[in-house]
Amino acid sequence: MKKALTLLVASIFFVGLLSSCNSSSSTNSGEGGEGEKVELKVFIGQPRFKEQYETYIDQFVKKQKEEKGREVTVKLELPSVNEADQLLKTRLASGDSPDVFAIHAINDIPVYEKAGYLEDLTGEPFVDKLYDTVKPMVTRNDKVLAVPLETLQWGFLYNKDIFEENGIEVPKTLTEMKAVIKSLEDKGITPFIRAYKDSYIPQLFLPLTVGALESTTNKGFIDKMNKDEASFAELEGMFDIIDLVHAHGTDRPFEVGQDQGAAAFASGQAAMWVQGPWMAESMLATNENFNFGVAPLPINDDENATLINLGASTSLAVSKVSKVKDVAKDFVNYILDDKDSSAFYESLGFNPISDIHTFETYPWLEESSKYVAEGKVYEDPTMPSAVKSQSEKLLQSYYADDISQEEVIEGLDRAWQEANKVNN
Numbered sequence: 001m002k003k004a005l006t007l008l009v010a011s012i013f014f015v016g017l018l019s020s021c022n023s024s025s026s027t028n029s030g031e032g033g034e035g036e037k038v039e040l041k042v043f044i045g046q047p048r049f050k051e052q053y054e055t056y057i058d059q060f061v062k063k064q065k066e067e068k069g070r071e072v073t074v075k076l077e078l079p080s081v082n083e084a085d086q087l088l089k090t091r092l093a094s095g096d097s098p099d100v101f102a103i104h105a106i107n108d109i110p111v112y113e114k115a116g117y118l119e120d121l122t123g124e125p126f127v128d129k130l131y132d133t134v135k136p137m138v139t140r141n142d143k144v145l146a147v148p149l150e151t152l153q154w155g156f157l158y159n160k161d162i163f164e165e166n167g168i169e170v171p172k173t174l175t176e177m178k179a180v181i182k183s184l185e186d187k188g189i190t191p192f193i194r195a196y197k198d199s200y201i202p203q204l205f206l207p208l209t210v211g212a213l214e215s216t217t218n219k220g221f222i223d224k225m226n227k228d229e230a231s232f233a234e235l236e237g238m239f240d241i242i243d244l245v246h247a248h249g250t251d252r253p254f255e256v257g258q259d260q261g262a263a264a265f266a267s268g269q270a271a272m273w274v275q276g277p278w279m280a281e282s283m284l285a286t287n288e289n290f291n292f293g294v295a296p297l298p299i300n301d302d303e304n305a306t307l308i309n310l311g312a313s314t315s316l317a318v319s320k321v322s323k324v325k326d327v328a329k330d331f332v333n334y335i336l337d338d339k340d341s342s343a344f345y346e347s348l349g350f351n352p353i354s355d356i357h358t359f360e361t362y363p364w365l366e367e368s369s370k371y372v373a374e375g376k377v378y379e380d381p382t383m384p385s386a387v388k389s390q391s392e393k394l395l396q397s398y399y400a401d402d403i404s405q406e407e408v409i410e411g412l413d414r415a416w417q418e419a420n421k422v423n424n
Contacts (some may be wrong), residue, residue, distance in 0.1 A: 020149050036070045040328050043077045043091070043098035046156040046314065048259070048282060052347045053409070060334050064327070065217060071329060081200055081258075085385065092117050092319075100320040102149070105137050105312035107385045109145055112317070114423065118145045118319040124329060126336040129354040137312035137379075146315035147332045151351045152380070153308050153368045154276035155208065155296040160187060162271045170293070170367075174300045181248050184271050193273040194249030195261030196399055197394035204274055205245075206391045207309060207381050209238045211386075215260070217377040222381055225416050231238055232409040239260025239405050241299045245274055246399055253399065258282070266290045275366060278313075280349045294368040308371040311380025384419035387412060 044053060057074045057085055064070040077098065079087050092115075094120045112118050121127065122144045127135070130148070138146045158170065166187055171177040181191045198204050213235050224230035229292045232238065250256070250270055253400055258275075261283035277294050284290055296306045316320045317337060318328045335341060338356050344357040345352065361369060371377060397403045403411075 011349045015420070023224075035072070036068075037261070038070055038324050039073045039075060040100065040324055040327050040331060041075045041098040042331070043079075043084075043101040044316070045079050045081050045082060045102055046373075047078040049348055050078055050159060055347075056340070057342050057421045059340055060203070064330065067159075068173075068269055068330075070327070081374070082198060085389065092262040097319040099324055099328040100275070100321055101319065102314050103146065103317055104218070104305045104381050104385070105148055105315040106380045109133055109138065109140050109315075110382065111232055111385055113140045113145055114145075116318055117317075117404065119325065119329075121147070121318060121329070121332065122146060124333055127335045129336045129356055131353055134312060135355045138315055141326060146317040147335045148312040148353055149335070149345075149348070149350060150278060150314040151310075151353050152276055152278065153313045153351070154278075154294055155308055155366075155368070157265065157273045157275050157277070157279075157288060157292050158295060159268065159271050160263070160291040160293050162268065167273075170295045171298050172296075172303050172306050174244070175296050175301050177241070177244065177298050181244070185248070189269040189405065190248075190250055191272055192245050193256075193261050193265045193270040193275075194246065194247035194251075194253035195258060195264075195273075195310040196253040196396055197251065197255060197257035197260075201258060201261070201275070201353050202399060203341055203388060203391040205242050205395065206383070206388065207327055208274070209235065209241065209245075209299055210383070211309050211378045211381045212297075212299050212305040212307055214240065214381060215307060216302060222383065224381075226420060228417055228420055232412045237300050241297065242395075242398075254396075262286065265292075277349070277362070277368075280362065280364065292364050293366070294364055296368070296371060306376075308368050308377045309380050310372060311366035314381075384416060384423065386419040386422075390415035 009146045037333060042057070044423065053076060061072050061074060064072045084102070096118070101273070103109065109118070120143045124144070126147050127144050134148055134151055135144065137151070138144055139146050166183065166189070168180055168183055171180050184191045210221065212391060218235055221230055246410070250264065258279065259282055260272065261275070263286040264270065266283040266286040274297065283292065296308045298306045316332050318332060320326065322328050336354055336356060341354070342357045342359055345357055349362065350358065351365070352361065390411055394403065394408045398405070398408050
């Protein structure tokens with residue numbers, strides 16, 4: 001299929017100039033009739049899904065032409081996951097906003113909404129299609145501000161075949177995890193994949209530990225941090241699981257990124273990986289028969305704290321300053337198109353978020369879905385994006401033995417305090 005959106009930059013500018021000259025009024029306002037030419041800028045930090053997004057955008061372009069007579073040219077940007085956040089912030093601050101852009105629902109919506117970057121989408125058709133459990137994750141101050149793509153249920157991944165072949169049960173406490181590690185190593189099996197080249201991977205321990213502890217022994221921790229009334233030093237045992245995984249993993253972790261980690265895990269080089277099911281496509285690309293599961297990560301010996309992290313991450317928002325808002329809103333509504341959305345979400349490996357999604361849930365989510373059904377979950381903790389960004393650097397440095405636990409705690413506390421100054 002010819003991809004309508006992968007154009008050379010020069011071609012894009014040329015089309016934009018022609019569109020400006022021939023129909024300046026309709027292109028700038030996003031309103032027009034037959035023959036209207038529009039350029040829509042879409043920004044999503046998920047280059048691994050390039051083919052799926054291109055295919056779906058091609059369908060959108062065709063639908064716009066058939067139903068509204070528009071000639072839509074989509075300029076799709078797919079920066080790396082490590083670059084996307086800062087690049088988007090720079091673009092927004094400089095006034096060069098994409099029309100539609102991906103943000104993290106939990107971490108980014110509060111900040112971006114307060115900065116005035118997000119269009120209110122409350123009255124759009126897609127809103128009524130969302131599950132009631134999903135809608136709050138993209139809602140702020142009674143306004144729906146994005147359409148969610150990824151809703152996540154995660155903890156750690158484990159190789160079901162390795163576990164079953166060696167008679168190993170999924171651990172529910174830290175002590176049981178230590179026993180699993182010993183059993184694996186006694187059989188010559190490496191317990192964990194370590195992939196630290198992509199800085200977002202080490203920081204995955206932050207929401208897993210904070211979420212579990214806030215749900216049990218440290219209730220109200222986030223609210224207190226938002227008021228400068230708490231410290232990460234209060235999260236007793238936070239580093240126990242972090243240190244345990246780091247001590248029992250694959251070699252040369254700083255040379256291994258997410259894709260190499262996925263390939264290594266799917267080829268059986270380790271039994272577990274602290275990652276999420278969003279890596280399913282990459283793992284199955286290496287081994288299409290890979291049999292893995294998603295389980296809650298034990299962080300201490302309290303089974304009540306062994307819970308699934310549930311939340312929404314990648315979501316698409318519309319820029320408040322977009323000059324083609326009607327086309328941008330058509331696009332986010334098309335994300336939950338009654339006819340085409342189900343196949344789209346299935347191709348991405350994402351979870352259903354609406355009754356219009358009729359595909360079967362993936363087998364690797366069977367176990368975690370039971371935890372969700374039983375309410376054994378916590379909502380992915382809402383932390384300032386600056387804290388998340390700082391945790392990436394701090395935990396990478398910690399794994400490299402360049403800084404201590406105390407320095408990690410001091411850095412996280414300082415990042416949160418600085419974020420409070422900005423946000424309050």
